[in-house]
Amino acid sequence: MTATRHGSVDARHPAAVPAGMHTRTVRGRAGKPLTPYLFLAPFMAVFGVFVLVPAVYGIWISLHNWDFFLPERPWVGLGNYTELFDPTSFVASEFWQSMRATGLFVLFSVPFLVTIPLGLALLLNRTFRGRTFFRAVYFAPYVLGVSVIGLLWQYLLNANVGLVNHYLSRLGVDEVIPWLTATPWVWVSLVGVTVWWTLGFNTVIYLAGLQGIDTTLYEAARVDGAGRRHEFWHVTLPSLRPVLLFVLTITILASANMFGQAYMLTNGAPNNETRTAIMVIAETGLEQFRMGRAAAMSYVLALLLIGISTLNFFLFRRQEKN
């Protein structure tokens, strides 16, 4: 990223290029060399104290059998990690079951969370009466906290006394649908609630992206005889690429960190099938106080997510080159 910034500096000062690397840098950063770091300092202080230090500390914890309240915290080396990859251990089976649940949730929710808001943003980007009202309406659920939407949908989706089943029975659906207690309904509920809750956020980002597209591109396309569909595929989508990458990445990360919805709605039912990785980590670390093991689990999850995000970036970059 620094490299691109240098590039733009070069472009504005073409004379500096032949002078070589050293001069270029000094001119580009005119003045005191520490200035940029001082600008970064307030952020770095917060980032360091609340992210970097805990993260490093977490590695240290994960190498111990660590209970906050017990006097002995024996060093176990990579024991917490090897245990997670030991197919005979109960911990591993619980952890990987939760990873599977997390993976399924990502798989089911991300396509909807990426496409529906895009369609919605395209609609809301048109000019029509009441546009602002609808923009607010679709964003509204996102304002609510997870405990609020959890409680709300718990009442609505309750199998025996819930409103959803009540109306379904009025419509002639005689079967009682176990929204919160049986597969595949639990996934329908969790994904549905999450999409309803968070689509406003992605929509707003898409909207900003859409408004940033140069209108002359559309004019040019129209001059060339492009229809609406062509405009979408050849102007809108390519121009949205950085926004798409951003939305896809944060949506995957957010879905992989899903906790509140499952905790409130299903609490892992049926038989821990909807217990997500974060739920297991929280239970292990903060309820049973097995911090070392929980830290190791967190690192496995984090490494996987870093891997997926990197893959994501590479895929988009390769497309860009093409």
Next chain:
Amino acid sequence: MHANGKPPSRRTFLRLGAALAAGAAAPLSACAGPDLSAADPPSASDSYDGPPLTLRFWNGLTGADGAMMRELLREFSEQRPNITVQMFAMPWDAFYRKFPAAVASGLAPDIGLMQNFHVATNAARGVIIPLDEVADRLGLTEAGFAETVWRSGIFNGRRFSIPLDVWPDSLFYNRRVLAHAGLDPDDPPRDRVSYEEALEALAENGVAGHWLPAVDPQGVGRGFDSLQWQMGGDLYDADGGRALFNGPEAVEALTWQRERIVTGQSPRNVNGGDANVAFKNDLNAFMWGGPGALINDFSAVEDLDWGVVPLPTIGAAPASFAGSHQFVIMRQHEFDAARLSATYTFLSWISANSVKWADAGPVPARQDAVDSPEFSELPAQSSVAQALSDVRFYPLIPGIFEVQSTILYPAISDVLLLNADPQQALDDAARQAESLLAENKQKYAEVMT
């Protein structure tokens, strides 16, 4: 600034950052575990008369019981103007997560109230202190309490808690629903035959008589616990090394529960909350639950005609799962004699006045309170109290609650959702429990010897 005037390169900067992070983490990791040597609070009287002070009291009484407790605290402060007890209530699971951290960081409250099945765990963690001498000083002895309740405060040969109350799971019945099905609303079924007959009579009237929760955040397995004890089973062996809940008695208990659902005497996929809503709307005749939660809950519903008796005896002998709220004193980095004295004063007062706490629903732990005329004026609580001799508690094993809640309860839930066979599910759970029990044993071994 760099000697040659060049700005630090990005790599240097990153290295610097990493070094700083590691450096900052080092002192954190260097700090050893908390000091858990035998806590030695100074001796203090149980009649504080010093300058005014405020005690901090944490608990999980977030419902109507919380309001009741605050009322008691107000009354106490009226009689002892120099002691104010400031109460912080938070959901129980948050309480169990937070207070050990508060103790470790030296910000512990003075007093806590906890459920009996968490006492052993926290005693083993060393975050609460032994109270043998305190109990002696306050004149509390086994003779003054129901035996099971009194002994539930003793772990590893020492007393760690003072029981306040006991809440046996009981049978709540909707009188109007019973009468409507032609059953005697004044004579709820008390044994297996009459209970099953009542359920059949209700079914003939189109009422699912016993909504049996298959999912319940409050603990779906409590009915199962009671039943398997009634059938003669036990959950764990004496020293907490082995799970026994896959024995024939337990399988019979779970099979009986499952039958209620299969035969339509309970709807499927019932959540703990559903059973309650159905009961309040005259759609459910029987509910098994704790008096602490339900007595006030049902009393608050206008036009609900209900009663409560001890659980029916489905197995060979009566038995009811029960819990108990117990006072504990938190470990402090440094104990203050004046605060301790005020704490003892408060414990002494509230124990002596525990009959007033019965308004909140539970039965007082003290025998003299149960025998008092004030208590006999509470019909629901008095009826619940008949079960006192048959109450059963979880064994006093550190970490026992997590075995119940993370292994046994999900297995029971799976069976009651009709996804698994009782024997198979309990066998699997017992095998999983074995590894957690062994781990707990090893983890707490040092403190326990």
